[in-house]
Amino acid sequence: MKKLVIVADDFGTLPSINSGISFLYKNIPTLEISMVTKAKYSKEAATMVKEQSIQNIGIHMELLGLEDLGRPVTAKDYIKLFKEKTYEEIEKIASEELKAFETTIGKPPTHITSHKGIHGNFKLLNFIIAYAKEKNIPIRKPVTALNVELGNQNYAAEISLSRAKLKSTNYLFAHMLGNNLDKIKNAFITDLEKVNEGETAEIVIHPAFFDERLLNYSSLNYLRTRDIDLFTDQNFIDQIKKMGFKFCTYKQI
Amino acid sequence: MNTKITKKRVVFTLHDFGKSFSVNDGIVFAMNHAENIATQYSLLPNGIASNQAAQIARERTDLSFDLCFTFTDFKPIGKGYKTLTDSDGYFLKANTAQWDFSVLDNYNSYEIEKEIEEQYEWFLTNVGRKPTALTTQKSEHGDPKILIPITDLAKKENIPLRTPAWQWFSNYAAQSYVEDLGLTFSNSVFVATKDWKGEHGYSLEEDVDLLISDIKNTEGISEIVVLAGFVDQELFDMSSVSWQRGEYLNLLVRKPEILKRYATEFDIISYSKI
Numbered sequence: 101m102k103k104l105v106i107v108a109d110d111f112g113t114l115p116s117i118n119s120g121i122s123f124l125y126k127n128i129p130t131l132e133i134s135m136v137t138k139a140k141y142s143k144e145a146a147t148m149v150k151e152q153s154i155q156n157i158g159i160h161m162e163l164l165g166l167e168d169l170g171r172p173v174t175a176k177d178y179i180k181l182f183k184e185k186t187y188e189e190i191e192k193i194a195s196e197e198l199k200a201f202e203t204t205i206g207k208p209p210t211h212i213t214s215h216k217g218i219h220g221n222f223k224l225l226n227f228i229i230a231y232a233k234e235k236n237i238p239i240r241k242p243v244t245a246l247n248v249e250l251g252n253q254n255y256a257a258e259i260s261l262s263r264a265k266l267k268s269t270n271y272l273f274a275h276m277l278g279n280n281l282d283k284i285k286n287a288f289i290t291d292l293e294k295v296n297e298g299e300t301a302e303i304v305i306h307p308a309f310f311d312e313r314l315l316n317y318s319s320l321n322y323l324r325t326r327d328i329d330l331f332t333d334q335n336f337i338d339q340i341k342k343m344g345f346k347f348c349t350y351k352q353i
Numbered sequence: 354m355n356t357k358i359t360k361k362r363v364v365f366t367l368h369d370f371g372k373s374f375s376v377n378d379g380i381v382f383a384m385n386h387a388e389n390i391a392t393q394y395s396l397l398p399n400g401i402a403s404n405q406a407a408q409i410a411r412e413r414t415d416l417s418f419d420l421c422f423t424f425t426d427f428k429p430i431g432k433g434y435k436t437l438t439d440s441d442g443y444f445l446k447a448n449t450a451q452w453d454f455s456v457l458d459n460y461n462s463y464e465i466e467k468e469i470e471e472q473y474e475w476f477l478t479n480v481g482r483k484p485t486a487l488t489t490q491k492s493e494h495g496d497p498k499i500l501i502p503i504t505d506l507a508k509k510e511n512i513p514l515r516t517p518a519w520q521w522f523s524n525y526a527a528q529s530y531v532e533d534l535g536l537t538f539s540n541s542v543f544v545a546t547k548d549w550k551g552e553h554g555y556s557l558e559e560d561v562d563l564l565i566s567d568i569k570n571t572e573g574i575s576e577i578v579v580l581a582g583f584v585d586q587e588l589f590d591m592s593s594v595s596w597q598r599g600e601y602l603n604l605l606v607r608k609p610e611i612l613k614r615y616a617t618e619f620d621i622i623s624y625s626k627i
Contacts, residue, residue: 123586279547279556279600310584310599311375312382319607322599325584329596 103300103353104292104345105269106331107213107240108307109160111135112142114317120308120328122148127332130347132156134213137200138165146204156349158211158237159201161228163193163218172317175216182221190223198231208235211350213304217244220254229264238267238350240302267353271301276320281329285336292343300353301345305331361569362627363619364539364576366393367601368421369490370410371403373591376582379602381409383581384416388609390616391579391601392623395421395488396480398472399430401587407479417623419515420476420484422469422503424493425456431471436461449491449593452520457496466502473506486624488515492542495519495527504534513537513624515576521553537627540573546580546597557600558611565618574627577615 106128108121112135125131135145135157149157164173164181182190201209212219212228219225220242232239242257261268273291275284288303295301308314308324315321330336341347370380383389396410396418397403410418425447429437436459438444445456476484487494487507494500495517507514514536517527521544531538544554545564555564557579568575582588582598589595604611615621 119586123589279559279597281547309586309589310596312378312583315382315583315599315602315606319603322584322596322603325589325596325599328589 371406379582419486
């Protein structure tokens with residue numbers, strides 16, 4: 101059997117993101133929801149978790165949030181942060197975020213992911229590996245490189261996670277841009293064809309409804325609703341299942 | 354020697370004003386945005402948020418609003434129809450996935466005429482002035498049954514008409530009928546929204562070169578029809594075209610240079626100017 105985890109990022113960032121993810125969760129009960137703790141609407145998100153009895157709730161680590169900078173955080177901000185802060189300082193910020201999560205949700209996260217893939221940096225990765233080992237928490241495959249001009253590869257981070265023997269998936273797939281739904285579906289199907297029997301994959305999505313606040317906040321705006329369209333399409337879901345995939349939570353991989 | 358080059362005239366329309374409150378919010382956002390290049394707004398008489406849209410149209414006398422007749426969506430304005438509606442009073446639904454509008458076969462011509470009058474009266478009463486053009490929501494006036502009473506009205510009231518394309522493409526007999534009547538009309542229409550699950554329509558962003566080239570290859574006045582709007586759960590549940598409506602708004606905020614290309618290549622006008 102092949103296993104597939106669908107993960108919705110950015111829960112807590114804006115009301116339209118919260119409502120979009122909450123809506124999609126009703127359609128995909130195995131959906132893993134990745135929540136930010138530093139955002140203005142994290143509390144609203146936490147209330148939704150309780151009210152809807154959402155079980156698969158993980159943390160989307162940010163280190164820097166909108167509230168810290170007064171604007172959306174860019175990859176350059178993270179490059180600067182990692183340059184200026186020591187391992188201990190990053191650990192302190194990360195530790196506070198995890199603590200905030202546990203306090204708000206009342207339990208440890210079911211997975212760990214990060215904004216812009218920042219856990220591909222050892223200053224964060226080493227700390228969360230230690231935390232995840234202690235609590236047996238899966239971590240998203242750390243494939244992202246912040247300095248993308250050098251190529252989006254991060255072997256050192258991936259092998260470190262692998263050697264730590266923590267749960268993760270063999271593959272991580274995402275298609276954030278593009279407004280031709282058929283092309284996006286085909287791209288995901290092509291991705292999933294790479295997965296062999298007994299292997300696991302994660303698909304990252306960014307579901308949200310679309311409003312003026314989201315439009316002004318993020319360059320990834322209306323296409324977030326495309327992700328809802330994609331994963332409420334039963335034909336597409338059935339097509340994936342016919343390829344031998346079982347939709348799973350992170351715990352089930 | 355006069356070397357002045359005349360640019361091709363194009364009406365740039367934002368469609369479905371009144372369909373839902375989130376669509377209205379998106380279209381109003383566009384109307385008020387400095388980079389907006391839309392010149393025409395298609396107002397549905399019977400959408401969930403049509404009254405709100407009409408109020409906005411009434412106040413925005415500086416903008417050009419057409420009456421977008423609806424025959425296969427929501428409830429009619431008139432009452433007591435025997436052939437146009439289902440048992441709950443909603444218009445019979447067409448199958449837009451297959452572009453099957455055979456429900457129109459069952460529509461009684463008298464009831465169609467009556468409903469056209471009702472929708473026109475609704476516009477006059479609620480907007481407080483004549484529409485600058487007559488259009489239909491899904492280009493249903495490509496069907497002679499709808500086309501003939503609409504052209505009668507267009508002639509009587511001297512109002513321009515959107516070309517009666519079918520499935521938003523060509524429709525020779527209907528188009529030449531309109532031409533023969535001597536009505537003012539657009540000659541071709543291009544849907545610039547990747548609609549119907551990406552099967553039809555142009556993306557304003559990804560297909561910019563293709564769309565400009567295709568428009569330039571047509572004669573006369575063209576119309577670009579864009580579905581714009583924000584998307585809440587209500588719209589998502591109601592329409593097969595939901596998130597696609599965000600493209601134009603995203604371009605306004607994030608990539609206005611793409612919209613400027615259309616404004617540079619064409620003379621963008623409203624129906625009130627043709």
